[in-house]
Amino acid sequence: MTVIETEPPEAVTADSLSGEAYRVAMRRWLRANLPAGFRSDSAAFVAPTLQQSIAWEAAMHRTGLAGITWPQAYGGHGRTLREHLIANQEIGALAMPESVNSIGKELAGPIILAVGTEEQKRRFLPAILEMRDIWCQGFSEPEAGSDLASLRTRATRSGDNWRINGQKIWTSGAYRSQRCLVLARTGPLEDRHRGLAMFAVRLDAEGVRVRTIKSIDGRESFCEVFFDDVEVPQSDAVGAPNEGWAAAIRVLEIERATNRMYRAWRFENELRHLISACKTDPVLAQLVADSRYAARIGEVVVDIEVLKAHVETVVDALVSGDRIGARGSLAKLHWSEAHQRFAALALELLAQASMPLLPAVKVARRRFEAIYLQARAETIYAGTTEIQLGIIADRILQLSRGK
C-alpha cells in the first residue's frame, strides 16, 4: 500500500476539539496534506491511482475526517452531525477526488450501524474506515432499475447459510471492492417488496464474477456482477430476513439526503474555479461580467445557496431526532438538476475562450468537460428524477392515486 505521509493533525484527538476549532484544524490539515496532484482545479492534476486514493482516505480517517459520527467502539470519532457537516464543508471547498469507498462510508456503514448485529459492527465498520474493505452497492438489476421491488436475484437457505443466484448491474466500483451490499429475494417474485433481504457478500467468494462496463466518460467504473451459487454465511446477512426492503429504503433515504454532504460546497468550488479561469482570458472575463452571463451566474449562486439550505435543514431535522424520510428527495432532485444546469453553462462559457487556449482555461476545460459528462448520471443514480418526483407526490404531498 502507498503510504501518504501526512503532518500530524495538530493534537486532533477524538474529544479535544469541537465545533469551529475542529473546522480550523481540519481545514489546516487538509490544506497542508492534500497532494497538489489530487486537485482537479490544478494544472498538476493527475487522477490518483487506487492505491493512492486508499492511502489518502485512510489518512483522512486517522485525522478525523471519516466515520465522524460513528461510535468510537467501531473505529469512528463519536462526533456530532454538525461536525460531520463542518468536515464536509471543508472537504467540498477543495477540488479533491471523490472517495473510492463512499458506498462503504455513506451507505453500507450507516445501514450496518442501524440494523447490523454487534458482531457485524465490530467486524465491518473499522475495516471500512481504515480502507481495508471497499464496498459496492448491489441493488440494480437488468430488469429492475427504478422498480427495485421487482428484482430477481434470489437468496435461498442452504443449511445454516444462504445461497445467492442472479445478476446485478450498474454496480459502481465493484471491480475494486471487497464487499457488496446485495439486495436479494427470499420470497416469491409476486411478493414484490416483501421477502427481500440484504447481504454483505464477499466479492472474492466462489461463484462471483465481476465485469466492468465502459461508461460515457470512457472510464470503467461501473460493473455487472454475476452470482452463481454463491455461498453466504448467515453472519453476513444484514438485518432480519424479509426486512430487506425497509433497510433498502433507509439506505436510499441516506443516499439521497446525507450522502456526500459536501456537494453544495464542492459545487461552489466548481463555480469559483470556473470564474477564476474565465478571468484569465480577456474574452471570457468580459463575458462573465456581461449582464446576461452575470445573471446566469447569479442563478447558479442562488441554486447553491438553496442547496446549502436544503442540506442544513436535513441536518437540523436529524439533530432534533427526526428521520429523513422522503425529504431526502428534495435535496437530491434540486442538486442533480441544478448541477446539470451549471455544467452546461460552464461548457457554454468555456467554448467561447480565445485561441490558443490559456493554461488556466485548459485546466478548466478538462475539469468541466468531465463534470458535464458525469453530471448526466446525477439525475439517474440514487433514484431518477422521475422517481424522486413520484416520491414527493406520494409521500410528501400525499396525492391520491385512487380513482
Next chain:
Amino acid sequence: MAPTSEGLQPADFAVTAERAVAACSGLGLREQASHLAGDGLLGVVAHEDVGGLDLPLAFAVPVVAAATSGLLGFPLLETILLGQLLRQPVPRLAAAIVRGEVLATIAWQGSVIAEREADTVLLNGWVARAPCATEVDHVLVRIGADRAALISIEADGVVVEEGAGLDLTVLEHGMRLESVAIPEERILRDGAWARLCSDANVLRAAAILGSAGACLSLAQEHASTRRQFGRALSYNQAIRHALARQKLGLEGMRHAITRSLGELAGALERDAAFLAAAACGTSISEGALQIHGGMGFTWDVPVHRHIRRIRSLQAQGDASGLIAALGRRYVAEIAPAAEAAAAQ
C-alpha cells in the same frame, strides 16, 4: 430555530397572524391597522421604545407569509419595517405607526434629488411602486443611491398618481415630487436604504412563500377533487410530477429564508432567499393556474390574485436587476486563476 428569551418561537406568530389577517377581511385600511396593531403584529420587530416587541426579523416572516397567503390588503411589510427604521429620526411617529394610528408606506422604485435650502431640504423627482400610497399619511422615498426621506403625503408638491400595477389587493402608486420641503430630521442616515432593502428582501421572500403556499394548496385540492377520464386529476403522473416540482420550489424557498436569518448569514443569503422565492414563486403560481385548467383563468379562483401579488413583489425587489448584480458581485470577488497559469 433558537427560542427567544421569553421562549417565543416565530411559528407561534403564524396562528395569531392568520387569525388577524382573516379578521381584516372587508375592513378599511385604518381599521385594519388598528386591528393588526392590537395583535402586536405591526411592531413585531420594532424597538420597545416605540411600543414594539423588539423581536428578530425571523418573527416577522410568518406574519408576512400569513398576510399574503390570506391576501391581506394592507402594506404590512412596509409598516413593519418602518416601525423599526424610524425609531431613531422620528420616534413619536414610529410609535404611532406601531400603534396603527399613522399609516406609512415605501416607494420601492425610483429616487429623488435632495437640495438644501436654509433649514429645509427640497426634494425633486419621480418614485414608484409605493403600495397603498393614496391612503397613507407618509411615504419613505429614496434619495440618490443610499439615503431616504420620509415625506408627508399632504405636503405641497406631492402628486400621487392613480393606482396601477398587477396587484389588485395592494395597489401600487407612482409619485412626483416637486420642490417638496422637508425638515432635515426626516432624512435617514447614509446606508439606511441598503439595510432596509436587505430586510425587505427577506420579508418579500416570506410574502412570496405565503402566496406560493396558498397556490400550491389550491392546486393540490383541485387535482384531488376534479375528475377527468373517470379519475381524479392527481391520478395522472404529469400532474403529480408538476405538483411535486412545485413542492420542491416551495421547500427550497422556505429553507433559504430560514438560512438567510441564521447567525452567519449576510447579504448573499438574503438576496438568495428573495431571488429563489421570486423564481419559484412565479412558477408555482403560474403552475397552479395551469392545473386549474380553464377554471384557473377565471376571476373567481384566487390564483390570479397571488400571481399578481408575486409578480409585484418580484418587481418591487427588482429581482432581475438584483440577480445580475449578485452575479457581478460574485464574479468581482474572485481573483483570476494564478496557480494554473503559473504552472504551465
